[in-house]
Amino acid sequence: MEKPDILIVEDDESIRTQMKWALVHDYNVFIAADAEKAMEIIGTTHPALVTLDLGLPPDAEGTSVGLDLLYRIVKTDPMTKVVVVSGNAERNSALEAVNEGAHDYFSKPVDIDELKAILKRAYYVHTLETEYRALQSQVESDSFGELVGASPEIQEVFNIVRKVATTDVPVLITGDSGTGKELVARAIHNNSTRRDHPFIPINCGAIPEALMESELFGHEKGSFTGAHVQRRGKVELAHKGTLFFDEIGELPLQLQVKLLRFLQDQKVERIGGRTIIETDVRIIAATNTDIKNQVANEQFREDLYYRLAVVHLELPSLKARGDDVLLLANVFLSRFSDKDSVPMVFSKQAQSAIMEHEWPGNVRELENRIRRAVTFASGTTVTPTDLGFETSGPGMKTLNLKAAKEELEIDLIGIVMEKHNGNISKAAEELGLTRPTLYSLMKKHSIKQ
Ligand SMILES: Nc1ncnc2c1ncn2[C@@H]1O[C@H](COP(=O)(O)OP(=O)(O)OP(=O)(O)O)[C@@H](O)[C@H]1O
Ligand SMILES: [Mg+2]
Numbered sequence: 001m002e003k004p005d006i007l008i009v010e011d012d013e014s015i016r017t018q019m020k021w022a023l024v025h026d027y028n029v030f031i032a033a034d035a036e037k038a039m040e041i042i043g044t045t046h047p048a049l050v051t052l053d054l055g056l057p058p059d060a061e062g063t064s065v066g067l068d069l070l071y072r073i074v075k076t077d078p079m080t081k082v083v084v085v086s087g088n089a090e091r092n093s094a095l096e097a098v099n100e101g102a103h104d105y106f107s108k109p110v111d112i113d114e115l116k117a118i119l120k121r122a123y124y125v126h127t128l129e130t131e132y133r134a135l136q137s138q139v140e141s142d143s144f145g146e147l148v149g150a151s152p153e154i155q156e157v158f159n160i161v162r163k164v165a166t167t168d169v170p171v172l173i174t175g176d177s178g179t180g181k182e183l184v185a186r187a188i189h190n191n192s193t194r195r196d197h198p199f200i201p202i203n204c205g206a207i208p209e210a211l212m213e214s215e216l217f218g219h220e221k222g223s224f225t226g227a228h229v230q231r232r233g234k235v236e237l238a239h240k241g242t243l244f245f246d247e248i249g250e251l252p253l254q255l256q257v258k259l260l261r262f263l264q265d266q267k268v269e270r271i272g273g274r275t276i277i278e279t280d281v282r283i284i285a286a287t288n289t290d291i292k293n294q295v296a297n298e299q300f301r302e303d304l305y306y307r308l309a310v311v312h313l314e315l316p317s318l319k320a321r322g323d324d325v326l327l328l329a330n331v332f333l334s335r336f337s338d339k340d341s342v343p344m345v346f347s348k349q350a351q352s353a354i355m356e357h358e359w360p361g362n363v364r365e366l367e368n369r370i371r372r373a374v375t376f377a378s379g380t381t382v383t384p385t386d387l388g389f390e391t392s393g394p395g396m397k398t399l400n401l402k403a404a405k406e407e408l409e410i411d412l413i414g415i416v417m418e419k420h421n422g423n424i425s426k427a428a429e430e431l432g433l434t435r436p437t438l439y440s441l442m443k444k445h446s447i448k449q
Contacts (some may be wrong), residue, residue, distance in 0.1 A: 001091055003027050003028045004026075004027055004028060004047075004048040004049065004123055004126075005021060005027065005028045005030065005045050005046075005047035005048055005049070005147055006027040006029055006030070006048065006049040006050070006051070006119070007029075007030045007031070007032060007038065007041050007042065007045070007047045007048055007049070007051075008020060008029060008030070008032070008050075008051050009031075009032045009033075009035075009038045009050060009051065009052045009053055009056065009069065010031070010033070010051070010053045010085070011033050011034065011053060011055070011056050011060060012053070012059055013033075015053075015108070015110060016031055016033070018112075018432060019051065019110060019115070021118070021136065022112045022115065022116070023115075023116070025117070026116075027049070027119075027282060029045060030045060033057075033071075034056055034057055035056055035065055035069040035404045037069070038050075038052075038069060038073075039069070039073075039076075042073055042076060042077060042080070043076070046079075046080065047080060048079075048080065048081065048123055048126045049080070049081050049082075049083065049119055049122055049123055049126065050073060050080055050081070050082045050083070051082075051083050051084075051085055051115075051119070052066060052069065052070060052073075052082050052083070052084050052085060052097075052102070053085045053086075054066030054067065054070075054084060054085070054086050054093055054094070054097065055086075055087065055090070056069065056312065060196055061286035061391075062089055063086075063093040066084070066093075066097075067093065067096070068095060069359065070082055070084065070097055070100055070101065070102055070350050071100060071101075074100065074102075077132070078101075078343070079129055079130060080126075080127060081102050081103040081104075081122040081123070081125060081126045081133050082097075082101070082102045082103055083102065083103055083105065083119060083122055084097040084098070084102045084104070084105040084106075084308070085105070085106060085107075085108060085110070086105060086106075086107055086108065087107070087108050094107070095446075096123075098368060100207075101120045103125065104117055104118050104121070104122060113130070113402055116280075117164070122433065125345070125380075125381070128345035128346070128347075128381070129343060129345055131345075132330060132334075132343055132345050134440070135326070135327060135330045136330070136334070137317055138150065138327060139327060139331055140329070142327065143335075144158040144161065144162075144187060145187050145188075145190060145191070145354070146148065147180065147181060147184065147187055148163075148323060148324070148327060148328055148331050149185055149324045149327070150224050150323070150324060150327060151251075151316075151321040151322045151323065151324045152371030153316040153320055153321050153322075153323055154316065154324060157184065157313065157315060157316075159311075160313055161184060161188055161191065162191065162309070164183070164188055164190045164311050164313075165187075165188050165189075165191035166191075166192065169283050169310045169311055170263075170282075170283045170284065170307065170309070170310045170311070171185075171188060171283075171284045171285070171306050171310070171311045171312075171313055172284075172285050172286070172287075172291075172305075172309035172311070172313070173185060173284065173286040173287075173308075173313045173314075173315065174286070174287055174288070174313070174314050174315070175286075175288065175314060175315030175316070175317075175362075176317055176362055176448060177361060177362065177442075177443070177447075177448050178286045178318075178361045178362035178363050178446055179288075179315040179316070179318065179362045179363060179366065180315055180362075180363050181246070181288070181315060181316060182201065182244070182286065183292070184313065184315065185199075185201075185242070185244045185284045185286060186244075187359055188242070188284060189241070189244075189282075189284070190241040192242070192282070194240060194241050194242055194282055196243075197238075197239070197240035197241035198237060198238055198239075198240075198241035198242075199238075199241055199242045199244065200234050200237050200238040200241065200242070200243050200244065201244040201246055202215065202216065202243065202244065202245055202246065202261065203246045203247055204236045204245055204246065204247045204248055204249075204250040204251040205246070205247035205250035205435070205436070205439045206232070206247075206423065206439055207436070208434070208436060209252045209255075209433070209435075212251075212252065212255050212271060213255060213258065213271060214231065215233060215234060215237055215256070216231065216233045216234055216258070216259070217233040217235055217236075217258070217262075217268050217269065217270055217271060218229055218231050218232045218233030218235075218236055218268070218270040218271070218273075219233075219270050219271035219272055219273070220270050220271065220272040220273045222272065223270075223271045223272020224271065224272070227271075227272070230270075232269075232270070233268065233270065235262065235268050235279055235281060236268060236277060236279060238279070238281045239280060239281065240243050240280050240281075240284070241281070242281070242282045242283075242284055243281045243282070243283055243284070243402045244284050244285070244286070244440045245259075245283065245284070245285040245308075246285075246286050246288065247286070247287055247288070247289075247439075248287045248291070248308065249287040249288075249289035249291050249294055249299075249300060250287075250289075250424065250439075251300075253299070253301070256300065256301045256304050258303070258443065259303045259304060260301065260303060260307060263283065263304075263307050264301040264307075266278065266279050266280065266281060266369045267279070283308065285308045286447060288448065289422065289449050291305065292305075292353065294432065296406045303385075316411070317357040317359070317362055318362040318363055318365075318366060319358055325354055325355060325359065325366065325385065326351060326354060326355065328363060328366055329345075329346065329354050329366060329370060332366065332367050332370040333346070333373075333374065333382065334352055335368055336370060336374040337374050341380075342380050343380070344374065344377065344380045344382060345380065345381055345382065346381070346382045347381050347383050347384075349383065349384050350381075350382050350383055350384050350386070350387060352365075353384040353387060354387070357389065359363035360446060360448070361446025362446075364446060365446050369387050370382075371390055372386075372387070372388060373387045373388070374385040406445070409441060410445045410447065412431070412443060413427070413431070413441060413445070413447055414447060415439070416430050416431055417442075417447070417449065422449040424438055424439060424442075424449070432445050
């Protein structure tokens with residue numbers, strides 16, 4: 001491996017020489033005795049590391065020249081890690097230097113082992129930040145709107161999105177929980193000529209069956225108990241835009257009939273209404289259930305399925321997208337971390353943990369873990385523990401009621417859902433929950449049907 005470049009800025013010749021000989025084995029060493037020479041070297045070689053003596057001529061007894069130079073280095077080369085070297089009396093200035101962007105400091109007399117250890121850590125951070133930068137620019141070239149991904153699997157999805165966006169054909173998006181179905185639906189809308197009109201999502205799993213029809217088609221005042229005012233349905237609201245049926249597999253059979261009728265002529269009639277309203281709506285539907293299986297079991301109408309799945313887009317699991325997981329991890333890390341401070345990075349161990357994890361909850365799980373890690377991380381480097389990856393063995397669980405409750409929820413829902421072959425209504429009944437409540441719990445815990 002190539003040695004990293006380091007610049008030693010030190011006006012005392014004997015210390016300079018001592019440091020040089022200590023470091024020459026591991027680094028390409030450059031030296032400067034004053035600020036001008038230092039800036040000249042920085043401008044041409046952009047070293048990864050700089051050790052900076054604060055007391056430089058003409059203010060060799062003070063720190064003004066050193067601090068000013070630090071300021072210039074940080075400004076020209078923000079990736080360069082500056083380690084400040086100070087006399088014991090200058091401890092406060094050293095701290096001030098760290099505030100101004102120095103990576104670390106150590107005091108004279110120079111202890112070679114300590115110096116080496118500090119520089120090694122500084123270089124490690126420099127490497128992580130450089131990799132992070134590279135990833136950032138990769139993200140820009142490998143994004144499609146808000147969708148991020150460089151893998152051939154996801155690029156293929158982008159291609160289909162581009163193609164179908166120019167048409168009005170219905171699209172059925174399938175994929176496991178958290179794979180980005182809604183985001184893809186929005187991308188289709190945003191790339192279509194309908195982009196200036198509404199994108200209206202309707203979650204078929206979260207709305208109680210009794211309210212579903214009115215939610216979709218609207219109602220007139222007084223058409224049923226509780227209908228105090230006239231209300232337009234989502235279909236009408238989506239006029240000229242896109243209507244997104246999320247969790248379409250949860251749409252009750254009776255409403256499947258009504259939806260099919262709507263798809264045939266794009267006409268709606270509010271409940272209790274007498275007028276027929278013409279609409280122009282593009283339909284996109286999504287599901288994480290095995291909808292073909294539902295068709296086979298007569299839980300989902302075959303004719304409706306074919307109407308919706310004119311184009312079928314299957315989203316790959318996150319695990320199947322190779323290095324995209326790291327790319328996305330970095331996108332979320334920069335999204336959630338404080339924009340004004342030093343960029344946060346993943347430790348090498350955290351990177352491996354991210355690559356190895358199975359990601360059953362896909363991109364949503366990744367996003368949640370990173371949001372959590374940003375809160376938990378103590379410094380700017382994210383560790384596997386921050387990400388919630390158990391580093392302690394079994395039997396080390398803490399007695400946290402909230403965590404225990406969540407664990408119980410996850411186990412119980414899993415067992416009951418399996419018992420009822422993924423039928424949410426039946427599982428909810430057994431658990432004593434409403435269908436929407438169970439549904440949102442499953443979503444929260446990334447439990448698959
Ligand atoms: N390729 C991607 N690039 C960036 N962010 C993504 C990508 N895919 C998904 N996300 C993000 O991950 C989260 C989950 O995505 P989304 O809600 O679209 O998934 P979903 O498949 O609809 O999930 P569910 O089945 O649980 O409803 C969202 O916050 C979304 O912004
Ligand atoms: Mg969704």
